[in-house]
Amino acid sequence: MASKSQTKEDLRALSAEDLVLKAQADQMSALEELVNRYQRLVYVTLYQLAPERNDINDLTQEVLLRMCRSIKSLRNPKTFKYWLNRIITNLFYDELRKAPRQLRTISLDEPVYETDDEQSPARDIPDVSDMPDKLALNSELDRKIQQAIQNLPEQFRTIIVLREIQGLSYEEIASLTETNIGTVKSRLARARLKLQEVLEPYLREV
Numbered sequence: 001m002a003s004k005s006q007t008k009e010d011l012r013a014l015s016a017e018d019l020v021l022k023a024q025a026d027q028m029s030a031l032e033e034l035v036n037r038y039q040r041l042v043y044v045t046l047y048q049l050a051p052e053r054n055d056i057n058d059l060t061q062e063v064l065l066r067m068c069r070s071i072k073s074l075r076n077p078k079t080f081k082y083w084l085n086r087i088i089t090n091l092f093y094d095e096l097r098k099a100p101r102q103l104r105t106i107s108l109d110e111p112v113y114e115t116d117d118e119q120s121p122a123r124d125i126p127d128v129s130d131m132p133d134k135l136a137l138n139s140e141l142d143r144k145i146q147q148a149i150q151n152l153p154e155q156f157r158t159i160i161v162l163r164e165i166q167g168l169s170y171e172e173i174a175s176l177t178e179t180n181i182g183t184v185k186s187r188l189a190r191a192r193l194k195l196q197e198v199l200e201p202y203l204r205e206v
Contacts, residue, residue: 011033014030016037046063046091048150063091149195
């Protein structure tokens, strides 16, 4: 029993890349550790992408099942998180196609702030990158941030979730959403401004 416990502790100390390599070598305990390590992130991402759905648990299990089935197809273990996000977004868009609904649209002609400009007010919103570790949101500000993200138009919400919660690069987001980097930056800037507008009354109290 002690040896088995030690093995689990050793696995917890490994990087995702090392776990992938072991899982690809048919070490089931490594695959189990990947599932345990990333299931919360999968759930939170799906919930933020589609907060109106009542089957997030089922969708999470489907993502993890696809991950397990396809783990040997991942050629570069260093890209595991990006690869997992592709599984999540593919499932998300598959579900949208199964049950089409009217999406709130946005105009790509609206002026935007450059996201690389350090003076842009688009940056003056709280950092929500640690939200996967705060699944049970307790404070009023946390609830307001979550609600504000959920109320964004579909295109904005997807970009915010992938960038601010998942921490993906512009290039990775462009690839996942099948858009160009300019569109990603444009939508991200407008999404940040919208969040800032909604959250401004609460930010004064932080």
